[in-house]
Amino acid sequence: MTVIEIRESGGPDMLVATERPTPSCGPGELLIKVVAAGVNRPDVMQRQGKYPAPEGASDIPGLEVAGTVEQIGPDVTEWGVGDRVCALVSGGGYADHCLVPVPQVLPIPRGLTFVQAAALPETTFTVWTNLFQRGHLAAGETVLIHGGTSGIGSTAIQMARAFGARVLVTAGSAEKCAAALEMGAEQAFNYREVDFVEAAKAATNDRGVDVVLDIVGGDYMQRNIEVLALDGRLVLVGQLGGWRSQINTTPFFRKRLTMTASTLRARSVAEKGALAREVRQHVWPLIESGKIVIPVHATFPLADAAGAHRMMEASTHIGKIVLTV
Ligand SMILES: NC(=O)c1ccc[n+]([C@@H]2O[C@H](COP(=O)([O-])OP(=O)(O)OC[C@H]3O[C@@H](n4cnc5c(N)ncnc54)[C@H](OP(=O)(O)O)[C@@H]3O)[C@@H](O)[C@H]2O)c1
Structure with missing residues (x-):
C-alpha cells in the first residue's frame, strides 16, 4: 500500500510517499480502503517532532479516515465488505489502506461524501x-x-x-x-x-x-x-x-x-469505542439532518500531504483540510 511517512522531524517536505506491505485484519479489526483522510493540527505537531505517536500506534500520521471496508477480522459481525465507513484512528490515516479497531468505526452519515465524512471523527x-x-x-x-x-x-x-x-x-x-x-x-x-x-x-x-x-x-x-x-x-x-x-x-x-x-489519541480502544457510541447517538443525527455541517476548506491528493500541511501552518483555512486517495 502507499503511505505517507515522516522521514524525520522537520518541515512539510519530510512527508514522503512510500510503499509498505498492506496489513491483514486480526480479531476485532477492519481493513478500510481509504478514500479520504482528515488532516489535523496534531499531525503537523507529530511531523515537527512535538507530538510522538503513542505506544503501539502506527508511526504513519493521520487520525481519521473514510472509505469502504475491504476486509473484516475473523470475529467481526457488525460490518461487511463494501460498507461505507469512517473511523477514528490513533495513526495510519495518511495511506490508501488503514487498519482500524471495530469499536472506533462509524457508518458514514447519510448524504455525506467520503471527503465530508473523513472530516468528522477527530473533531x-x-x-x-x-x-x-x-x-x-x-x-x-x-x-x-x-x-x-x-x-x-x-x-x-x-x-x-x-x-x-x-x-x-x-x-x-x-x-x-x-x-x-x-x-x-x-x-x-x-x-x-x-x-x-x-x-x-x-x-x-x-x-x-x-x-x-x-x-x-x-x-x-x-x-x-x-x-x-x-x-x-x-x-x-x-x-x-x-x-x-x-x-x-x-x-x-x-x-x-x-x-x-485531556487528549483523545492515547485513550484505549474501549474508551474510544464508548465515545463512538455516544457520538453516533447524539451527533450523527444532527449531521444527517444538516444541522451540523463541518466545512471542508480544501482537499489535497494523498501524495501532496506536504501541501496540506503548508496550508494548515499558514492558518488561512476555515474548517477542515482533507486528503484524497
Ligand atoms: N486534546 C485533544 O484531544 C485534541 C484533539 C484534536 C486537536 N487538538 C488540538 O486542537 C487544536 C486545534 O486543532 P485543529 O486541527 O482544529 O487545528 P487548525 O484547524 O489548524 O486550527 C488552528 C487555529 O488556531 C488558531 N491559532 C490561535 N493561536 C495560534 C497559534 N499560536 N498558533 C497557531 N494557530 C493559532 C489559528 O486561527 P486564527 O487565525 O483564528 O488564530 C489556527 O487556524 C490544536 O492545538 C490541536 O493539537 C486537541
Whole structure:
C-alpha cells in the first residue's frame, strides 16, 4: 500500500510517499480502503517532532479516515465488505489502506461524501468528550470558543449551538469572524483587534461565560480565568500558544472554577469505542439532518500531504483540510 511517512522531524517536505506491505485484519479489526483522510493540527505537531505517536500506534500520521471496508477480522459481525465507513484512528490515516479497531468505526452519515465524512471523527469525538462530558456545557449556558474557525472550533460552534448553548468565539481575521457567525456563533471577536475578556463580558452583561474551550493556552490562561462566570469551567484542548503559563489561582476559589485538559489519541480502544457510541447517538443525527455541517476548506491528493500541511501552518483555512486517495 502507499503511505505517507515522516522521514524525520522537520518541515512539510519530510512527508514522503512510500510503499509498505498492506496489513491483514486480526480479531476485532477492519481493513478500510481509504478514500479520504482528515488532516489535523496534531499531525503537523507529530511531523515537527512535538507530538510522538503513542505506544503501539502506527508511526504513519493521520487520525481519521473514510472509505469502504475491504476486509473484516475473523470475529467481526457488525460490518461487511463494501460498507461505507469512517473511523477514528490513533495513526495510519495518511495511506490508501488503514487498519482500524471495530469499536472506533462509524457508518458514514447519510448524504455525506467520503471527503465530508473523513472530516468528522477527530473533531466530533474531541468536542463531545471535552465540551460536553468534561466541560458539562448545558443548554442555555454561554461558551467562549477560541480559534472559532479551526477544525475543532468549527465543530464546537455547531455542536454547542445544536445543544442550545450561546456561542461566542475568537478568531484571527474579519473573514474568519464572518465565517464563525455563519456557522452559528452569536458574536465573534477578532482577537488581533479587541480584548476578548472585555468583549465577552460586554456580551454577557458582565457576568462572564460558563465554559471556555481553548486551543491556545499560554498567555490566554489568565484571561480565560478572568472571563469565566461563577462555577465556570476552563476546558483546555491545545496549547498552540505554549505550554507554560503563570497564573493567579485566587479566582478559582472566589468563582469556584474548574479546569480540565485531556487528549483523545492515547485513550484505549474501549474508551474510544464508548465515545463512538455516544457520538453516533447524539451527533450523527444532527449531521444527517444538516444541522451540523463541518466545512471542508480544501482537499489535497494523498501524495501532496506536504501541501496540506503548508496550508494548515499558514492558518488561512476555515474548517477542515482533507486528503484524497
Ligand atoms: N486534546 C485533544 O484531544 C485534541 C484533539 C484534536 C486537536 N487538538 C488540538 O486542537 C487544536 C486545534 O486543532 P485543529 O486541527 O482544529 O487545528 P487548525 O484547524 O489548524 O486550527 C488552528 C487555529 O488556531 C488558531 N491559532 C490561535 N493561536 C495560534 C497559534 N499560536 N498558533 C497557531 N494557530 C493559532 C489559528 O486561527 P486564527 O487565525 O483564528 O488564530 C489556527 O487556524 C490544536 O492545538 C490541536 O493539537 C486537541
